[in-house]
Amino acid sequence: MAAIKKNAAAAPATSRTRLASLIKRARDTMRKDAGMNGDLDRLPQLSWLLFLKAFDERVEQEGEALNPDGYRRAIEAPYRWEDWATDPDLSGDELKVFVNDKLIPHLAGLVGDHAEDPRNVISTIFRDVANRMQSGTLLRDLVDIVDEIHFVSTDDIHTMAFVYESILREMRDAAGDSGEFYTPRPVNRFMVQQSFLKLGESILDPASGTGGFLVQAYEDLKDQVRTDTQRKRLHADIRGIEKKPLPYLLGSMNLLLHGIDAPQVRRANALLEMRNSTAADRVDVVLTNPPFGGEEESTVVKAFPAGYQTQETAWLFLYSILDQLKRGGRCAIVLPNSSLYATGETSIGAKIKKKLMQDCHLHTVVRLPQGVFAPYTQIPSNILFFEKTGPTSEVWFYEVPLPDGRRGYTKTKPMQLEEFSTCTEWWGGEKREARENNEYAWKVPVEEITGSGFNLDVTNPHVGDDLTRRTPEELVDELVKTETGILELLEELRTKLGAKK
Missing domain, CATH: 3.40.50.150 (Vaccinia Virus protein VP39)
Incomplete structure (x- = not known):
């Protein structure tokens, strides 16, 4: 796949209004997919994609910028966000097969060298992650929307945290119906x-x-x-x-x-x-x-x-x-x-x-x-x-x-x-x-x-x-x-x- 790397640091700040609009677009996109049944499916799907995008910008890119010669990425090619998520030619069934059969199993199999190694967190999360979207085309649309969200500045992170908390409140509302308080x-x-x-x-x-x-x-x-x-x-x-x-x-x-x-x-x-x-x-x-x-x-x-x-x-x-x-x-x-x-x-x-x-x-x-x-x-x-x-x-x-x-x-x-x-x-x-x-x-x-x-x-x-x-x-x-x-x-x-x- 041809990776198209974007310069996240040069991206404009994501305002709260724009971020809320992007999240709404993401959820509207997931509603069109036959594999998604309510927020108990949609919010986890959005969350693991947001996790990978945030981890790439917040941890991996920052780590390389601070230590260009000594930083070792937790997620290596071709599984980095910039390798697959920013490639517009990877779509449809090809994208779905890559995500289901390669990306998620690889992330679930990561092993850290020590207790604080972020690979341990990633593998624990992705052992229970499943791509629930049946349409690879809609999945491409969703990934493109998530890629428009940035986490490179303190303001961006606080803005995303604010919007994410509103998502969590809705998640709690949905979970409350199934016995979670x-x-x-x-x-x-x-x-x-x-x-x-x-x-x-x-x-x-x-x-x-x-x-x-x-x-x-x-x-x-x-x-x-x-x-x-x-x-x-x-x-x-x-x-x-x-x-x-x-x-x-x-x-x-x-x-x-x-x-x-x-x-x-x-x-x-x-x-x-x-x-x-x-x-x-x-x-x-x-x-x-x-x-x-x-x-x-x-x-x-x-x-x-x-x-x-x-x-x-x-x-x-x-x-x-x-x-x-x-x-x-x-x-x-x-x-x-x-x-x-x-x-x-x-x-x-x-x-x-x-x-x-x-x-x-x-x-x-x-x-x-x-x-x-x-x-x-x-x-x-x-x-x-x-x-x-x-x-x-x-x-x-x-x-x-x-x-x-x-x-x-x-x-x-x-x-x-x-x-x-x-x-x-x-x-x-x-x-x-x-x-x-x-x-x-x-x-x-x-x-x-x-x-x-x-x-x-x-x-x-x-x-x-x-x-x-x-x-x-x-x-x-x-x-x-x-x-x-x-x-x-x-x-x-x-x-x-x-x-x-």
């Missing part, structure tokens, strides 16, 4: 902000999805970087684990666009990864919203100690994180109300909360308002903040109120970051000084929590429990919570009875 940006920004991150700390999201927590952590820290050594260390310290191929691809692309050339995200089952980790793998900070309400396969459950084996993913993640943190490390994690409520000597949830409060200082539970994850689920959720600095002596609770006149959130009227402002002011900075009881905040001694069977579903004492003041949604939530607790106890009883046979 992603963390709203105000929630992950608040969690990162109140974790008071520092350069040199290792930061892990063991359920990293599309990379929201990792990107936010990187954005918070990158302006503190002063040397190339610090930059490399920061890139290595932003770590994730993701089990599913589609979120892994989207998350890797998201991190790349935000400036991390070789994202340190592993494609694996995080629960097994954390169970098999060593002391050297422990981290300073965990930021995560693990899947809850799901069930893990038996091989994963059996990897946990007797007495802590459950198929509820939220409990397994919380237990694993306790071991994954370094001494002095800290965590911010989203958990549903049902996790807070689980009590009783035989309850695995209560046992894990007991271990949490013995090993760590659970200093704050932020109770999120109704419908934060709407419209995908109305399950009430909470953020637990804890430090591995010794046992808990008391727990502060803070109930984030709904805005005046609101009964919940919707897809068109989601939660905003400003709604955390009163909580941020009350927080008391990194050392949590001068906290006071108020209409939204209250303190509970550990003896009271222990005496309740480790129930952390503590009602705001300043509101009371007047049924006439509670919404129908709240009353239904209370019934669901009670039934969930009963079902959990019955499930454990059935497991014990089965084990005795």
